[in-house]
Amino acid sequence: MKNLLLLLVVLSGTLGLAQDKTNNIKGKVTYLDTPLVNAEVRVSTSGETVKTDTEGKYAVAAAPGQIITYSYPSMRSMEIVVEDVTRILNVELTPEVNQLDEVVVSKTVLKSQKEMREEYALNKNIINTAFGFIDKETTNFSISIVEGKDLNPIGIDIATSLQYAIPSIKVERIPPINPVATIYLRGASMGMFPAIYDVDGLVMREFPFFLQVENIERVAVLRGLGAVVKYGGAANGGVIVINTKGANYYNNNTQVPNDLARLKGNIYDGGALASEKLEGDKPSYLTRLLASETEEEAKNTYREQIKIYGSSFYYVLDAYDYFSNRWNNKEFADKIIEENNAILKDNPIALKVLAYTYQAEGRLEEANDVYKEIFTLRPNYAQSYMDIANSYRELGEYQKAAAIYARYGYLLEEGFLRAEGDLGIIMERELNNLIALKGRELLSKRELKKLVLDDEFDGTRLVFEWNDSEAEFELQFVNPEGNYFKSEHSLLADADRIKDEKISGFSSEEYHIDDSIRGVWQVNAKYFGNKSLTPTYLKATVYHNYGSASQRKETKLFKLSLRNVNQQLFTVTNLASVVSN
Template sequence: FPGITTTGNCQEGGAVIFRGGGSVSNQRVGIFDVDGLVLQQVPVWIDVNQIKRMALISSVAYTARYGAVGSGGVVVINTITGNPQMNKIVDQARLRNNYIKEPALDGAAVAYSEPTYMSAFRESTSFEDAQTVYSRYEAQYGSSPYFYLDAYKHFYQTLGETEFADQIIRENNRVFEKNASMLKALAYAYQEEGRYEKALEAFKEVFIMRPNYSQSYQDLSLGYRDAGAYDKAASIYARYKYLVDENFLLPSEDFSKIIQHESDNLLKLHASQIGANAKKIVSDPFVQNTTRVVVEWNETEAEFELQFVNPEGQYHNWKHTYAENEDRIIDEKMAGYSMEELIIDNALPGLWELNVRYDGNKSLTPTYLKVTTYYNYGERDQKKQVNTFKLTLRNNWQKLLSINNPGVSRVR
């Protein structure tokens, strides 16, 4: 690898030093990850003919999961035969006898917790009937952005009445324009519908209101990317990195890992439009060629649990609550972000279920959740699906969506 040197007798193990920061005196010893087996000495016993892939990982965002021992960088080696040890370490859904005993609530059961106007919308039999419902309930809910967003989605997504749906937002922009959380929820809806120019405009407004939030940079960059402005998307990531380096934005190891994946993915798949050299971009093997699930929420105070259920009926929970994950939530508040990524990779084929249990937020209002599922992440045939959900029912497991993947196993 360029940029690294070796010390000691490599035939006896030795060590690899990553020469970072332009300082030879600030050398740090790197480690090796061979099919999940972490080593501090050079694995000279490997038959080079058995090496399938090798990557040099020096980013703090990537090496954080190895702890302090990984601070000097990691050489990741995947062999042809592989090593089952990695599965045993990270397959959280198969560590215990954790089988689902009761199914999560489906959409019909959750509907009982919705406002009465949603039932009236569903029971309407025509566009004219739905307009009558809208007019009737507007008098009662005219100051609620939740009512207008629900109405917009019903007319646009259910009835296909685009003009009237846009008219609802246009005529009631006052309830969104100074509300960053609801603007994000509106942008989520636009992204789900593939209306990327409108989503970008909403994210621009949020960015103006929240220039010191790390999430604002990720949202704006993704908005530009979805709209086809790849060079602008890349410049936003560069701006974010510069502001973190200059201490204008607070750093976060968890968020920097996510945004690094997003940035690398943009550069790798759209290098020609940006003027970058795709061959020089090293993807994190942790996410490469996996099913990547990115969850985002509009209310920073929201508490909830996500549950991944594998095809064998076993589950793994990711907890976003003060009781179970206080340090993470404090980090989110300090750095200003509200998203998480979970990786499902290729070892156990079948249908996965994603469930959620909503515990509420401090303002006792609904929370909007956006789930973006990437298939074959980082590959030329990468695809994504965006789904949005309004969380109102508390303290019950409810089904969000199914992920049908030809090969998925462990949530990391």
């Protein structure tokens, strides 16, 4: 990607990312809907600490970028990154130690080697060793696992990267006698036993200096007697297990791709509800609008309601959608947006919904204008770059789209932006796809020959985006045979991921459906809520025949408001069988 950026654009200057604004934040801390009294709410940097009152309520001041930590005895602490729009944070804590259910589980929770091998690509708690796969969640000895993407490639060798990524690692070098690193997991004062290394099943005593950080998939550190028993006395100092990319993924030696929906034999029970069966999902004002028999009656109802609900952007956007799609009156719908612009502007959460709505309606120029507004409000959000670049691409302005991707890459390399998690992969895929399909309009033949793009898969690509970074939900993908795969986006499932998303400023994820086996996939969602107890809008972009000359895409928009109910979103027809993230 770096070479391509140099071909496209050269930028100079800096981007000011400082945020001087302070938000007054309030909310409630609970457990199972019960207020937690005297729960501690602490703001990073400033160190300001407050306690919740008898109703579990609190109020605190914090600036965007700061972290608020919620803690209570016997409860798991929770960290939330403050954003520009953060005003209300209602937090529900969970017990530190989960007690066993009264019912005895009759089926073993231990996974077979075959199950772990198949889950390796998805489950970051699994590491492959010389003695088989190990699951961090079920092993009886201490193990720490770090993803390769979380290792900083800057340093003398991978020992430097490991030193900053894994606690209690000590790296010794004795140049010029022995410039190669020696790693101690317990410190030089505890027996002077160095760690040994297990690289893709090959056990060695010497540090594997020949490995590059870019080629590492996963690293695990094994400590304790369990490691010694498996590796013998040589492991007295612990074991560092290194899995390289491509060497540990499941291969069933057939041409049939691995279907993650089948990993645990999950059978879909058909329990997801269609939108028309979701009772209580629609606010009362929308129910009344939908009951209007004529357009004029609906307009009169709107004129009454706007006096009551005019301060809510949810109402304004619902009213726009109603008149735009129910009565196909774009002029009146646009007038609603124009007259209530004050409630939308300067609010990136509301503006995102408007942009999503325009895209779903095919009003691409209007969507582009809104994305420009969001970019102005959030120039330090990685999502802003992807949204505006993709919007320009939808308009056929490929040079502008490529320039935005290039600008993002430049700011990333210079350290003005951060890219935690998977966003870098998504952004690079977007750029690669643009060049693969429109490269002749962007680069010369000589530049195209020099360019090496990553191989793309054949099939359908699904990209999900959400307007509120506090949103927590679960996506369920049901394959043509009735098995399902689930992906949960929540603080409980992966707090580090949520934190990384907010620090980087992105709210999107992608899934791939391979086209080798055709059929109908169903996509469902279960909404867990957000910290302000308001609805969240989920946009799904479906890319059919992804990466081919016949690639096409469609945009779908869903309003999630009813909590803890599995609901049907859409189906992907005559495509695919494999879901992976």
